[in-house]
Amino acid sequence: MVLEIQKAAEEIAxxxxxxxxxxxxxxxxAYSRDWSPRNAKEAQLPDVVVVPSTTEEVAEVVKxxxxxxxxxxxxxxxxxxxxxxxxxxxxxxVDTKGLNKIxxxxxxxxxxxxxxxxxxxxxxxxxxxxxxxxxxxxESKPASTVGAAISCDNDSTFGIKYGKLGDYLLNAVLVxxxxxxxRLGHRKALCTSSGYKLHWLLIGAEGTLGxxxxxTLKVFPKPQTRKVEAVVFKxxxxxINGLKRLLQAGLSIESxxxxxxxxxxxxxxxxxxxxxxxxxxPEWAEALLFVSFNGDEExxxxxxxxxxxxxxxxxxxxxxxxxxxxxxxxxxHTLKFEPFKQKWPDSQRxxxxxxxxxxxxxxxxxxAYQKFLKIAEKNKMEVLGMCVYNERPNRISxxxxxxxxxxxxxxxxxxxxxxxxxxxxxxAVDLEGTxxxxxxxxxxxxxxxxxxxxxxxxxMKKIKEVFDPQNIMNPGKKFESCWIELGK
Amino acid sequence: MRIEEYEEDxxxxxxxxxxxxxxxxxxxxxxGFESYSCRGKMLIARGLLEGVLEPxxxxxxxxxxxxxxxxxxSRCALRNxxxxxxxxxxxxxxxxxxxxxxxxxxxxKRNGNxxxxxxxxxxxxxxxxxxxxxxxxxxxxxxxxxxxxPDWLRTAAQTLTGIGLKLNCLGNEEFCCGxxxxxxxxxxxxxxxxxxxxxxxxxxxxxxxxTGCPGCYKIFAEDYPKYFSNFDIEVEHITQLVARLIxxxxxxxxxxxxxxxxxxxxxxxxxxxxVIEEPRKILGSIPGLELREMEHNKFDAKCCGAGGGMMAAYxxxxxxxxxxxxxxAEATGAEMLVTICPICEFNFDRAxxxxxxxxxxxxxxxxxxxxx
Numbered sequence: 013m014v015l016e017i018q019k020a021a022e023e024i025a026x027x028x029x030x031x032x033x034x035x036x037x038x039x040x041x042a043y044s045r046d047w048s049p050r051n052a053k054e055a056q057l058p059d060v061v062v063v064p065s066t067t068e069e070v071a072e073v074v075k076x077x078x079x080x081x082x083x084x085x086x087x088x089x090x091x092x093x094x095x096x097x098x099x100x101x102x103x104x105x106v107d108t109k110g111l112n113k114i115x116x117x118x119x120x121x122x123x124x125x126x127x128x129x130x131x132x133x134x135x136x137x138x139x140x141x142x143x144x145x146x147x148x149x150x151e152s153k154p155a156s157t158v159g160a161a162i163s164c165d166n167d168s169t170f171g172i173k174y175g176k177l178g179d180y181l182l183n184a185v186l187v188x189x190x191x192x193x194x195r196l197g198h199r200k201a202l203c204t205s206s207g208y209k210l211h212w213l214l215i216g217a218e219g220t221l222g223x224x225x226x227x228t229l230k231v232f233p234k235p236q237t238r239k240v241e242a243v244v245f246k247x248x249x250x251x252i253n254g255l256k257r258l259l260q261a262g263l264s265i266e267s268x269x270x271x272x273x274x275x276x277x278x279x280x281x282x283x284x285x286x287x288x289x290x291x292x293x294p295e296w297a298e299a300l301l302f303v304s305f306n307g308d309e310e311x312x313x314x315x316x317x318x319x320x321x322x323x324x325x326x327x328x329x330x331x332x333x334x335x336x337x338x339x340x341x342x343x344x345h346t347l348k349f350e351p352f353k354q355k356w357p358d359s360q361r362x363x364x365x366x367x368x369x370x371x372x373x374x375x376x377x378x379x380a381y382q383k384f385l386k387i388a389e390k391n392k393m394e395v396l397g398m399c400v401y402n403e404r405p406n407r408i409s410x411x412x413x414x415x416x417x418x419x420x421x422x423x424x425x426x427x428x429x430x431x432x433x434x435x436x437x438x439x440a441v442d443l444e445g446t447x448x449x450x451x452x453x454x455x456x457x458x459x460x461x462x463x464x465x466x467x468x469x470x471x472m473k474k475i476k477e478v479f480d481p482q483n484i485m486n487p488g489k490k491f492e493s494c495w496i497e498l499g500k
Numbered sequence: 501m502r503i504e505e506y507e508e509d510x511x512x513x514x515x516x517x518x519x520x521x522x523x524x525x526x527x528x529x530x531x532g533f534e535s536y537s538c539r540g541k542m543l544i545a546r547g548l549l550e551g552v553l554e555p556x557x558x559x560x561x562x563x564x565x566x567x568x569x570x571x572x573x574s575r576c577a578l579r580n581x582x583x584x585x586x587x588x589x590x591x592x593x594x595x596x597x598x599x600x601x602x603x604x605x606x607x608x609k610r611n612g613n614x615x616x617x618x619x620x621x622x623x624x625x626x627x628x629x630x631x632x633x634x635x636x637x638x639x640x641x642x643x644x645x646x647x648x649x650p651d652w653l654r655t656a657a658q659t660l661t662g663i664g665l666k667l668n669c670l671g672n673e674e675f676c677c678g679x680x681x682x683x684x685x686x687x688x689x690x691x692x693x694x695x696x697x698x699x700x701x702x703x704x705x706x707x708x709x710x711t712g713c714p715g716c717y718k719i720f721a722e723d724y725p726k727y728f729s730n731f732d733i734e735v736e737h738i739t740q741l742v743a744r745l746i747x748x749x750x751x752x753x754x755x756x757x758x759x760x761x762x763x764x765x766x767x768x769x770x771x772x773x774x775v776i777e778e779p780r781k782i783l784g785s786i787p788g789l790e791l792r793e794m795e796h797n798k799f800d801a802k803c804c805g806a807g808g809g810m811m812a813a814y815x816x817x818x819x820x821x822x823x824x825x826x827x828x829a830e831a832t833g834a835e836m837l838v839t840i841c842p843i844c845e846f847n848f849d850r851a852x853x854x855x856x857x858x859x860x861x862x863x864x865x866x867x868x869x870x871x872x
Contacts, residue, residue, distance in 0.1 A: 034533065037552075037553055038535055038544050038547065038558070038559045039534075039562070041546075041553060042533065042534035042537075042539075043534060044543060045514070047516070047517040053550055055546075055547070063533055089519055090534070091517055091519050107532070107534065109532070110532050131523050152518070152519070154519070154575075155518060155523060347520075351575075351771075351799040352574055352577065353577050354518070354520060354575055354576050357509075357513065357516045357518070357577045361508065361512050364516070
C-alpha cells in the first residue's frame, strides 16, 4: 500500500474510530463488485474500507482523502448493474449503510427525513407503523438503500403512479469532494422556483459529486387495497395503445409493465416447472401487460373492471392463470419467496442477467424491439427479453430493460455483452431516446455518452469540478468507460 | 480445500449479488462491514479459491463471527451455512484455530463436555428418573441441559417417563454430540467423536434418539447420516415427540396456565431443521396460555447470537444480539419468553440479566409441565 493511503487510513481511524476502518484484504474483497456483468474472476479491491455512521464522519473521511488526493467510492447496496461501486482506481470505499437512522417521520406534512444508508425495505417497515409508505420500489429493496436510489436514479414498480426520485426528493445533505457539508433542496416544500435545483443534480450522479448522507422524501398514506391483473395482446403496440387509452380514460394506474413474448415465456416456464401443467395462455400472445390498481376498495374494483373492458377493446385477453400473476407480483413487489428457494441465485447458476436500459420514445418501441433482437443476434447474446417499465406519474414513460444472458466465465462473451450495450445505446439515441434509464452510466457508458450529450458533456464535467475539484469522487465513472472503446 | 466442493454456489453468489441475506444478518448488524454478511463471506471464499486471499488469524475471526443461524439460507437458494463451515474447516486445516474453540474441544475430548465440568456429574440431573437400560429409545441429554439447566431437562424426562414411555439414558457415559467441532471446523475431532458416539449407541442398542437440544438434534438428524454411512438411527426432537403424544392423547395438558408468553424459534430447530409448528402445537394445547408471536418469527425469527461457536469465542457480540431479541420479546407484552434450546436459554439468561429485563425465561417443557 502506498504511503499516502496508509497515512490516510490512520488519520481516518483517529477521527472516526479504528473499528470503522479496515485495510484488511478480506474486508476489501467484499467490496470488489456489484451485480454488473464482469468476468467471474475479476476482483477490483479498494485500498481502505470505512463504515461511517454520521454525516460528520463522512465529511472527515472526505477531507482526509482530499488532502491526499485519494479516490473515494461510495458503496451502498452493491446490487447495481453498472459497476458504479467498482473501485477501479482503488482508494477508499465508503460503505454508507452505517448511516441508517430515520431522523424524522412527519405525518402532518407527509415527509420522512432519513440518513440514506437505510434500505428501502427497512424504511418502509418503519413508515408502515405510521400508516405511511414510500412507494419507490425496486426489486432490490431488501438490499438497496435510499442513497443508492438517489445516486443511481433506479426504477420503481410503481413509477407510473408515483414517479422516480425526482418526484420524491425534497431535500438532501451532501458531503462534497472537498468534505464540505451542504444542504440542498427545498426542505419540506413540494416545489420551489428559488435558486437552482441542485438537489436534482444528485439524482443519478452516482457519487461523482459527493456523498449524499441525508434526504427528505415525500411519502404517502398507505392505500387500503390493491388489485393486480395481467392481460395478453397480439402485439406490443396493441398493449401500449391499450395502456395509453387507460390513462386517457382518467384511470389511476399503480403499475404497468409490458413484457415481450420472450419474457412471457419466462413466466410460463416457471409455471410449468412449478405446477407441472401447461398454462392457459393463447399461442398468439406477443405481449403481456401487468397492471395494478390501488386505493379504496370500490375505486379499485371500478378501475379494474373498467380497465379490463378497455383493454379487451384493444384485443387484450385476461390471463386466467392466477399463479402467473402471483409469480410476477412476488418477484416484482412482495419478494415473499418460499424460504430457501429465492429465485435469483437459482436463475443465475450458469449465466447471469445483463441489460441495456434504454429510454425509447413511445411510438418507436416496436421498432426498438426488432432492432434489439438483431443486435443481440449479431453479438451472439442469448436473449432474455424486453420489459417496458413506466416511470413517470400518469403517463406512458418507458424505461426499458433489453435483457440478455451473459456467461461471465467467458471473457469473450463479457466483451461481446458490452459491444451489445454500445450498439443498443447508439440505437436508443438514434431513435431520439436515451442510453440509460435505471442503471446509470457507471463504468460502462462514460465518454461514449458524448454520443448522447454532445457538447453538454463538457458542462457536466465543469459541474463536477465545482463539487469535486480534485476529481476524487468515484473517479472513472460517468466520464470514462472500462468497457466501451469510445469511452476509454 | 473443502470450499472447492461449493465452487458453483460460491460463483453463483458472485454473479447474483442480490444481497437479500445481508441486512438482517445478526452479526453484520453488529459489525457493519460487508465481510461479516454471508454474501461478503462468499467473496472471501472466492478469494481463497483463487489464491487472492491467504488464511490468517484475522480472517479466522471474520469467518468465525457467524452464528450459523441460517437466516441467509432462508433468503437464498445456496448452501450458505455449509460453505461458512467449510471455510472454517479450511482455516483450521491451515493451522488457524480459535483458542476458545480449541479449549472447548479439548475439554470435550477430556470430559465429554465443553463446560469444564466433571464427567461424573453429567448424570446428576437424572437421579431417580426411571430410565430403562433395555429401552431402544435414547433420551440424549447433550452437554448444556445437564450442566447448565438440569432442572429443565429433568422436567422433560419426568414428563416423558411419567406417561410410561420407556427411555434409555447413557448418564455419565454420554459424550458430546460434536456440534461445536463440526460447526467451528474441527473436522478430525468431529469424526472421532462421531465414531465414538455411534459405537456407544450400538452397544446400548439404540434405535431411536430423542433430544431436547436443537444443536444435538441437527447434528444427529442431518450431519451424522452425511458423515457416517453406518449411522441409521432414527432421530427426533423432543417437540416432535411431544406434539405427537398430545395428538395421541397420551399427554393431556388440562390444567390452565393463565399467562401471556412469546416463543423464540431456535435457529437450529426452526430454520435448519424446519421444526416450526410442533412447538406451537404444544403451546397451543395448553389451556389459558396466550402465545403472542414476536415481530420476527418462524423462518424469519431473529437469532439469539450464541450458535456456531459464537458464545465461546465472541460472547460480547453474542449477548448484544440476544439483547435485541429480548427487546423484541418484551415488545409483545409477554410475561415469559419460552424456547426449547439450552444454548439460546444460556444466552438469553445473560441478556435478561444485563438489561434488567422483567421478562421471565422458561423452557417449553417446563411450561407444559405446569399444565399436566
